[in-house]
Amino acid sequence: MIDIREKDGSVFFTVRVQPRSSRSQLCGEYDGGVKLRLKSPPVEGAANLECRKFLAKILGVQRSCVEIVSGQQGRCKTVRVQGLSSPALAGKISAYL
16 A cells, blocks of 8 residues: 655655666555656666656646655655645556556
8 A cells, every 4th residue: 555645735655766667657566655667767867857757647747746855866765746635646546557
């Protein structure tokens, strides 16, 4: 189960990324968060940018609403999404899986 926290109109959750994959896709749950494979390499923020774009696309929000608040240089990241509630986020992620 994904651990989703709400604060000040935003939701926070953990993402575990795997860069340099053959394609970008949401793989499933991982240790209370979601696992995301990214096509981009982890060079000069390319994987972080693709992570934000991909999550914005599947959640139906603008890319500016998705922010990586911690873990910019690691595989485990904490992501904040503005404008979604916990049930809406959980529903969109489960529909994609």
